[in-house]
Amino acid sequence: MIPVPDLDIAALIRTEIKAAIRSEFSPIKSQLNDLQKSVEFITQQYDDLLKTTNTIMDNYKTIKSDTTHLSTTVTTLTERLNNLEQHLRETNLEIQGVPQRKDENIVEVIKKVADVVSFRLDDRDILNCTRVASMNKDSKRPRAIVVKLCSTRRRDEFYSAVVRYNKAHSNSKLSSLSLGFGGDPSIIYISEHLSPVNKALHYATRIKVKELSYKFLWVRNGRIFVRKDEVSRFIHVKNQQTLDSLV
Template sequence: MTVDNATAKTKFIYELGKLLPHFDSDNQHFRCIAHILNLGAQDLLNNLALNIETDSQEQEQQCEDEEEQVKEYVPNISDSNPRHKSQTFHVTMWGQQLKSESLRKFEELYKEYKNLHAVPGSPGLPRHDNEVCECDEDEDALADQESRVVQTNSGALRRLNLLEQHARETNVEINGIPEHKPENHVSVFKQLSSAVSRPIADTNVLFCTRVRKMDDSSERSCAIVVKLPSTEIRDEILAAVAKFNKATPSEKLHSGHLGYGGKTSPIFVSEHLAPYYKALHARTRHVARDKDYKYVWIRNGRIFVRKNDQSPAKQIKSYENLNNL
């Protein structure tokens, strides 16, 4: 049970534990995590504000000290009163001497630099080999760390795709059924199941709806996704469709079998794949066609290919597997 952090709620949980013997008031009492995080964030912000205020005061004190030092060495020349002319003259002379001394030091350093590089076989400036080695080591460490991060992200993405596929394991996807508004998707699916001699009850259709197309520019109708109570019923529907198409190869399942008039369109029933595996399946079919693979099929969310009737089946888990076909 989750409640806020008020004392009254703690008392309530304690009394509730007395009334309900199976309720553990110590281990089943979850306090409001949002309130706890809020208190922690406020404390953190208060500390940051205190540090910022302290730093600002130190910087202001440092600026004041520097101004006092400047006033000791440089007379105030902002006053245009004639009595400060002598001070102004001395400040100007002091600036010119400082400029001359700086230029002289710079010329000496520049001449020394030119002489150092003019000597044949001179080693020049020191190379700091130790620093170069340390930079190379840091670069290798960063490359290793990047590689580990990429592997970790790839593993997490792979597990996420598997979890998403697992959530769809009892679903079937139907493509090719014309769209009409209004329409009852459950009735359409029941007509399909009756057409392939596998009638299904309303109670076995947990959810049924059309889903958006991956390519909005496509002229094909939106697919219908049906959620069934178990993988056994899903496999029975898929097997019935395959048996129907095999028995009537010239009249495979199409919209006319469901009572739609006009031009008929083929209807395809398959397992409902997650977006990653759906794109991988499409790419697998393209590669299999180019490399003369005879069979491509899906079983429990996994993609398989087979070169011919005598060759073994190969599972396609990722795009890298397609390079080995």
């Protein structure tokens, strides 16, 4: 046998070790390559998802801004419409509690009210008058009368005469009996003719001030005011938010 030099044996061992290492680590290298590709894929997917999320957030902010603007516009338009409806009623009075008859003459009923409260009301002062449908269809109360007068000044004078009469006759305020109707007397209520929105707000305000023991509630030119007592400042109830803030 020919002897093998030690150097050749060492080289052979190193070659075999390298081959063994390559053989063992080759699958690991392959797995690492696959893992790297997976990480790169996931990273790309994350980047795409991040871009999509950013796009969605940008769209959300735009939609939110548009919605806020739209809500503000709707609120503004609603207020303008309510103001217009109230303006169209600025010379009107609403009379509640007058018994209803099939053959009634509403103009004569209104003139009778004026006579009772000592207010001079001419035919030319009355532009129009009619019974209006009740918002509550199940209500058994007579339908209200709405009268349109020739001017806001005449409306205010007529209304003031009613207020003076009721103050002077605190124990026998204006009623169906005052107008000559038989049967059980019913109180006649006369007020400014409010728009549907203001009428609903006025109704809610009446409930609220009763709960909070406010002493004063009145309407002036379609606007609702309250006052807790004689020394408190008056509050203009503009909307439900104002009403909710009362304490």
